[in-house]
Amino acid sequence: MSLVPMRILLDHAAENGYGVAAFNVNNMEQIQAIMAAAEETESPVIVQASRGARKYTNDAYLRHLMLAAAELHPNIPISMHQDHGNSPATCISAIEQGFNSVMMDGSLSEDGKSPSSYEYNVKVTKEVVDYAHARGVTVEGEIGTLGGIEDGHGAGLTGEEALKHLTDPSQAERFVADTGVDALAVAIGTSHGAYKFTRKPTGDVLVMSVIEEIHKRLPNTHLVMHGSSSVPQELLDIIRMYGGYMKETYGVPVEEIQRGIKHGVRKINVDTDNRLAITGAIRKVFSCKPTAFDPRDYLSPARDAMKQVCIDRMVAFGQAGYASKVKQVSMKDMVTFYMGK
Numbered sequence: 001m002s003l004v005p006m007r008i009l010l011d012h013a014a015e016n017g018y019g020v021a022a023f024n025v026n027n028m029e030q031i032q033a034i035m036a037a038a039e040e041t042e043s044p045v046i047v048q049a050s051r052g053a054r055k056y057t058n059d060a061y062l063r064h065l066m067l068a069a070a071e072l073h074p075n076i077p078i079s080m081h082q083d084h085g086n087s088p089a090t091c092i093s094a095i096e097q098g099f100n101s102v103m104m105d106g107s108l109s110e111d112g113k114s115p116s117s118y119e120y121n122v123k124v125t126k127e128v129v130d131y132a133h134a135r136g137v138t139v140e141g142e143i144g145t146l147g148g149i150e151d152g153h154g155a156g157l158t159g160e161e162a163l164k165h166l167t168d169p170s171q172a173e174r175f176v177a178d179t180g181v182d183a184l185a186v187a188i189g190t191s192h193g194a195y196k197f198t199r200k201p202t203g204d205v206l207v208m209s210v211i212e213e214i215h216k217r218l219p220n221t222h223l224v225m226h227g228s229s230s231v232p233q234e235l236l237d238i239i240r241m242y243g244g245y246m247k248e249t250y251g252v253p254v255e256e257i258q259r260g261i262k263h264g265v266r267k268i269n270v271d272t273d274n275r276l277a278i279t280g281a282i283r284k285v286f287s288c289k290p291t292a293f294d295p296r297d298y299l300s301p302a303r304d305a306m307k308q309v310c311i312d313r314m315v316a317f318g319q320a321g322y323a324s325k326v327k328q329v330s331m332k333d334m335v336t337f338y339m340g341k
């Protein structure tokens with residue numbers, strides 16, 4: 001089975017009422033951690049790489065690592081996704097490298113920072129949809145702009161600015177009609193990174209009701225939650241205990257993600273939690289074994305710590321147990337599927 005178009009994973013998740021975690025990767029150990037967790041829980045998986053990850057890893061290494069994952073885990077359906085493509089060129093180069101799913105994030109301009117116009121977003125996203133669907137590749141778009149609502153916290157937009165950029169459900173409906181995306185990332189007050197909320201979030205800063213409204217209007221569109229790390233306090237504590245510094249911070253509670261899954265969320269992006277787990281494990285080795293210098297001495301516990309986070313999310317999002325139930329569909333069949341639409 002192995003490499004499966006993301007659209008097939010998300011359709012299966014929708015039919016069976018579960019969500020699929022999309023974990024970011026930058027190196028071999030992270031891919032191994034995800035695959036070990038998927039084996040243990042029998043989960044289909046989405047592995048995603050940002051532009052920064054592709055640059056850090058080099059596409060050729062990444063491609064071969066993913067092919068190794070597919071070869072070693074033939075019973076696990078895997079989608080390989082470009083996270084936050086900033087331009088059609090980035091998405092096209094990902095497709096050329098074998099990614100079977102891409103995100104065209106036209107909510108931001110090509111600099112990946114400043115919010116763009118609706119017209120720009122439709123133009124670049126539609127361009128990617130036309131190119132990708134002709135090759136059987138899945139496309140995720142984004143409407144609204146990610147950012148924490150609490151002043152002074154979260155990456156990118158904050159406060160009033162972030163509130164203004166929450167996804168407008170009627171615009172979401174129009175965007176899907178105008179572009180034909182398979183999946184839609186929505187802005188509900190989450191932001192990337194560890195510093196999302198200064199307290200356990202309530203509905204004024206994590207606006208889950210927006211998801212419910214969008215799902216009512218777009219029951220057949222797969223919704224995506226970005227910035228969905230839960231920032232577990234125990235992972236922060238490990239980092240602090242072994243010499244690291246993390247300010248007080250809160251993430252997106254797993255129960256809120258589960259609520260989203262009941263209302264059409266099918267892909268949940270998680271990167272920070274794995275970064276925290278890896279960092280804590282490495283700090284612990286360095287602190288407890290000052291003589292250690294074999295990278296395997298600290299990368300193995302780091303990989304195990306990430307694996308545990310992945311297992312926890314796979315179980316909580318409901319994807320565990322479904323690996324063997326997803327049917328393989330070739331890219332050629334996907335082209336036929338899209339052309340028939």
Ligand code: G3H
Nearest residue numbers: 024050052053084192271
């Ligand atoms: O989009 C956010 C992900 O956490 C990836 O982060 O751009 O630092 O690789 P990155």
Ligand code: 13P
Nearest residue numbers: 193227228229269271272
């Ligand atoms: P976190 O920073 O919350 O893990 O979000 C990751 C993400 O949205 C990647 O696109």
Ligand code: ZN
Nearest residue numbers: 192226227269
């Ligand atoms: Zn994101």
